[in-house]
Structures are given as C-alpha cells and as structure tokens.
Amino acid sequence: MSETVFTYGAPALKFGAGASAEIGYDLAQLGSKRALVVTDPGMAATGLPQRVAEQMSQFAIEAVLYDQVSIEPTDESMRSAAEWARSAGPFDAVVAVGGGSSIDTAKAVNLLLTNPGDLLDYVNAPIGGGKAPSLPLLPLVAVPTTTGTGAESTTVCVMDVLSLKVKTGISHARLRPVLAVVDPELTITQPPMVTASAGMDILCHALESYTARPYSSYERRTAAQRVPYCGSNPISDVWSEKAMSLLSTAFRTAVRDGSDVLARGEMTMAATFAGLGFGNAGVHIPHANAYPIAGRVTGFHPADYPGDDPMVPHGMSVSLTAPEAFRFTFSASPQRHLRAARLLDPSVTGDDESVLPAVLTALMRDIGIPNGIDAVGFAEADIDLLVEGSLKQQRLLAIAPKPVEAEDLAGIFTRSLALW
Structure with missing residues (x-):
C-alpha cells in the first residue's frame, strides 16, 4: 500500500x-x-x-x-x-x-x-x-x-x-x-567565499528537496516508522520554490557586495525557507557525495576560512557534484528540474537534461566555486573511495528520485572532475 x-x-x-x-x-x-x-x-x-x-x-x-x-x-x-x-x-x-x-x-x-x-x-x-x-x-x-x-x-x-x-x-x-x-544583521561580516559556499548549501537544500522522491511513492509506514525526511510534499515544495526565487536575485549580489542589506536579508530568508523545506522532505545525491569529499580532502583550503588545515566547506562540497547529479536525476521528473532552472534564472531556455546543470555551473563560476572535484585535490584514482563513502549515506540516497547504484555515483563523480 x-x-x-x-x-x-x-x-x-x-x-x-x-x-x-x-x-x-x-x-x-x-x-x-x-x-x-x-x-x-x-x-x-x-x-x-x-x-x-x-x-x-x-x-x-x-x-x-x-x-x-x-x-x-x-x-x-x-x-x-x-x-x-x-x-x-x-x-x-x-x-x-x-x-x-x-x-x-x-x-x-x-x-x-x-x-x-x-x-x-x-x-x-x-x-x-x-x-x-x-x-x-x-x-x-x-x-x-x-x-x-x-x-x-x-x-x-x-x-x-x-x-x-x-x-x-x-x-x-x-x-x-x-x-x-x-537576524540578517548578524551576517553582514560574512566574507565572500563563506557567502558563496554557504549559499550553495541553501541552493542545494532547495533543489534536492524539490526533486526528492515524492512522499507518496514510499510504502505505507506505521506511526513509529515515520522519519523526519519523508520525501517531497506540497508544503516543502512551497518553501523550496520561494528559496530558489530569492536566490535568483540575491545570491550573486550578496557575494559581490556583502554590505548590501537587501541581498543579505533575502539570502537569510532563503536559508530559512530552504531549511523549512529540506528539514522535512530531505536531501539526496549531492549531499551524499559531499560527505566523502569533505571527509577525504588532503590538500585544499579555501579562501576566507580560518586556519590552514585541509578542508572543503560543506556547501562547497555539496555543490561540486550537484550539476552532474541533477543531470542524472532529470529523467525522474523533467518538469521539476526545468521549473527549478527557471526559478533560478527566468531567462533560461531549453527543455532537456542540460538546462539545470548549465544554470548551476554559470552561477558557480560567477561566485568563485572551484571547477569540480579535481580543483579541490581529487583525481580519477580517488573515484572508488568517494563512491564507497557516498554509498554509506543510504539515508540520503533513499530520497533520490530514482535508484542510485555504485556505477551511477562513479559516473557522477567522474563527470564532476571538471565542470566547465
């Protein structure tokens, strides 16, 4: 049932x-x-x-x-x-x-x-x-x-x-x-790369919850079996769509000019809305892939972050395979992927699986996100270990809108070595 x-x-x-x-x-x-x-x-x-x-x-x-x-x-x-x-x-x-x-x-x-x-x-x-x-x-x-x-x-x-x-x-x-x-006033001093990385986390929260497997596609659960991440649903969809609309106008401005109070306020609201969405629908492949990227980094440290220890900030690690992850999931819900692309960039045209990845990579280039996992220190020889780490995130992969096997993840990681 x-x-x-x-x-x-x-x-x-x-x-x-x-x-x-x-x-x-x-x-x-x-x-x-x-x-x-x-x-x-x-x-x-x-x-x-x-x-x-x-x-x-x-x-x-x-x-x-x-x-x-x-x-x-x-x-x-x-x-x-x-x-x-x-x-x-x-x-x-x-x-x-x-x-x-x-x-x-x-x-x-x-x-x-x-x-x-x-x-x-x-x-x-x-x-x-x-x-x-x-x-x-x-x-x-x-x-x-x-x-x-x-x-x-x-x-x-x-x-x-x-x-x-x-x-x-x-x-x-x-x-x-x-x-x-x-309180939006608390974010004014956030430097550009922190704003860019954290903003990509907002964006992926909204995109992943919006494209998540629908709640109605699961087998019927008992009350005791219900989990916080229940799949995309009418309420989470509203929050996710509004978050993407806010990001379309505020994101680049907030990275370029951190003192822009309007952009900071809209980014803060987008973060809150996206959190209210994914906190119930869940996130899937980009977040599952982010965990081994962040966990296995050895030679990269981003600008604007304290210290010098190797790290890939969470939002950055989520973003690095997002374009290829959404290319992979496109066939499960084409209209949702196209709707998301047009919320993020109302001028976009086209109706195939390349539309949303193109919108994402254009944004990532504009705000200074590294060009794929190679740019943060990973090579083709690391793909198997990254796939192994992603497969451990079954709680997240189960929310993807289509089944995800090891070879699918390997393809996403390989195509994400360089994104442009």
Missing part, C-alpha cells in the same frame, strides 16, 4: 533585524535559569555571543559560554564539547550562536547531556548505531550567523567521523531547535 501521510515539523521562528536582542526574554519564556551558550572562537572574537549571554542576566538567567567549537566539526570535537559541558553543568537550556558548526555541535552536546551512550551510538547506520534518543533533550535556541546550513530548522547534526574519514550525521526530531532566532 502506498504512503498517504506526510509530516511537517519546524521550530518556532523569530526573524528580522534586531531579533537577536530578544533572546534573554525568549529564554525566560522557556523557564530557563542557567543556559549553555555554544559558539566558535571566530564568532566569540566578535563579541556577539558575549552580548547574547549578557542579555540573559536581565532576566535572571545565568549564561555559561563554550567558545571552542571546531569549524566543520568532528566526532572528537563534539565529544570534547560535551565533556566540557558535563563538567560545567547542569543546564536547563542550550543556545547556539554561529554557523552550522556551532548549531550542530550544540545539538550533539544537548543529546549527550541528556541521553546515555556515545555519540556513534546515535550516528546514522551503517556508520553508527542509528539509535534514537530515549529521553527528552533540553530546549535549544539556534541563532544562525551564516546564511546557508538551515541547521536552525532541522533535525540533523552533521560531523566528520575521523577514524573512517567520512562525514555523516544524526537525525531525529528531538534534535530540532525549539526556537530559531534569525
């Missing part, structure tokens, strides 16, 4: 310039008296997390700041954060201030503070145990300072598992923040 039910979940949302100045009030409404504030060193250097913490004292809330989140967090960095939080606790709420790294680390810390076991017990199978949290988590308030990950809206926590050299995650409804506080 085919599925007839789809689910939709989202945090409460406070959006707009100045919204971050009200977090103390919002926490007081949740009954908090002692909150853990989670951020990274770069964000701490701006003083913003400290200002958020100071506001809380006006409402008799003690704030304790953890400012050692790793950019592109690992299982080890998340365990370290959780150990620190255990020693500094107890807490009755968690506040994440920063990009996806801070929000995802806060989700992991929250999970490990409230539930027994190790982080890998909860990581998606087959990499981890795939265990569901057995106990409620603390209220989590997410305050994104980058426009991209949508982590403030989702049930997902992403990390690199160092021992396996693969990026993966944890997904459960209890990880979703109870409140997302989205």
Whole structure:
C-alpha cells in the first residue's frame, strides 16, 4: 500500500533585524535559569555571543559560554564539547550562536547531556548505531550567523567521523531547535567565499528537496516508522520554490557586495525557507557525495576560512557534484528540474537534461566555486573511495528520485572532475 501521510515539523521562528536582542526574554519564556551558550572562537572574537549571554542576566538567567567549537566539526570535537559541558553543568537550556558548526555541535552536546551512550551510538547506520534518543533533550535556541546550513530548522547534526574519514550525521526530531532566532544583521561580516559556499548549501537544500522522491511513492509506514525526511510534499515544495526565487536575485549580489542589506536579508530568508523545506522532505545525491569529499580532502583550503588545515566547506562540497547529479536525476521528473532552472534564472531556455546543470555551473563560476572535484585535490584514482563513502549515506540516497547504484555515483563523480 502506498504512503498517504506526510509530516511537517519546524521550530518556532523569530526573524528580522534586531531579533537577536530578544533572546534573554525568549529564554525566560522557556523557564530557563542557567543556559549553555555554544559558539566558535571566530564568532566569540566578535563579541556577539558575549552580548547574547549578557542579555540573559536581565532576566535572571545565568549564561555559561563554550567558545571552542571546531569549524566543520568532528566526532572528537563534539565529544570534547560535551565533556566540557558535563563538567560545567547542569543546564536547563542550550543556545547556539554561529554557523552550522556551532548549531550542530550544540545539538550533539544537548543529546549527550541528556541521553546515555556515545555519540556513534546515535550516528546514522551503517556508520553508527542509528539509535534514537530515549529521553527528552533540553530546549535549544539556534541563532544562525551564516546564511546557508538551515541547521536552525532541522533535525540533523552533521560531523566528520575521523577514524573512517567520512562525514555523516544524526537525525531525529528531538534534535530540532525549539526556537530559531534569525537576524540578517548578524551576517553582514560574512566574507565572500563563506557567502558563496554557504549559499550553495541553501541552493542545494532547495533543489534536492524539490526533486526528492515524492512522499507518496514510499510504502505505507506505521506511526513509529515515520522519519523526519519523508520525501517531497506540497508544503516543502512551497518553501523550496520561494528559496530558489530569492536566490535568483540575491545570491550573486550578496557575494559581490556583502554590505548590501537587501541581498543579505533575502539570502537569510532563503536559508530559512530552504531549511523549512529540506528539514522535512530531505536531501539526496549531492549531499551524499559531499560527505566523502569533505571527509577525504588532503590538500585544499579555501579562501576566507580560518586556519590552514585541509578542508572543503560543506556547501562547497555539496555543490561540486550537484550539476552532474541533477543531470542524472532529470529523467525522474523533467518538469521539476526545468521549473527549478527557471526559478533560478527566468531567462533560461531549453527543455532537456542540460538546462539545470548549465544554470548551476554559470552561477558557480560567477561566485568563485572551484571547477569540480579535481580543483579541490581529487583525481580519477580517488573515484572508488568517494563512491564507497557516498554509498554509506543510504539515508540520503533513499530520497533520490530514482535508484542510485555504485556505477551511477562513479559516473557522477567522474563527470564532476571538471565542470566547465
């Protein structure tokens, strides 16, 4: 019997310039008296997390700041954060201030503070145990300072598992923040390559959820079997389409001129809308491919990111195989792929599988994304290992609109060595 039910979940949302100045009030409404504030060193250097913490004292809330989140967090960095939080606790709420790294680390810390076991017990199978949290988590308030990950809206926590050299995650409804506080003013200082990479994450969130396997194509699930990623559905479609429309006018401007307040606001709204879409429909091949790309990089470090350790930022890694992934999925839903291309570029013509890849590569070239996986250090000899890493992301590949086998992934990676 085919599925007839789809689910939709989202945090409460406070959006707009100045919204971050009200977090103390919002926490007081949740009954908090002692909150853990989670951020990274770069964000701490701006003083913003400290200002958020100071506001809380006006409402008799003690704030304790953890400012050692790793950019592109690992299982080890998340365990370290959780150990620190255990020693500094107890807490009755968690506040994440920063990009996806801070929000995802806060989700992991929250999970490990409230539930027994190790982080890998909860990581998606087959990499981890795939265990569901057995106990409620603390209220989590997410305050994104980058426009991209949508982590403030989702049930997902992403990390690199160092021992396996693969990026993966944890997904459960209890990880979703109870409140997302989205303030466009916090993104003004985001540099060009961070804006470009994070923006490609927004775009792929919207595209992947819009082209995902429809919820009605699955076998009927019981209530206990329902998962946060249920496939494309009428509500997620609305959010995804609106996100793409906003990106069509704002993305290039935000990368070129970060001080453009209108473009920054539209990028922030696009990130929120895309998060509300993919946080329910799910993402598929580009994200599955991104995890081994990010997990196995050895000789590339992008401009505008701190440090000099090898890394491919998440949004960049997602984008590098996206054009060829959507060429592959075109036959499953041609009209959706063409509709998406025209939302992103209303001037586009044509009706074949090359239309959406052409729109994507033109955008990537304009905003400075590397030309394929070769440009971040991978060669044809690495394809088998990348395919192996992607195949471990079965939770995501199952959402693709058509079956994906090893040879299909190998073809996508091979054609993505250079995109133009």
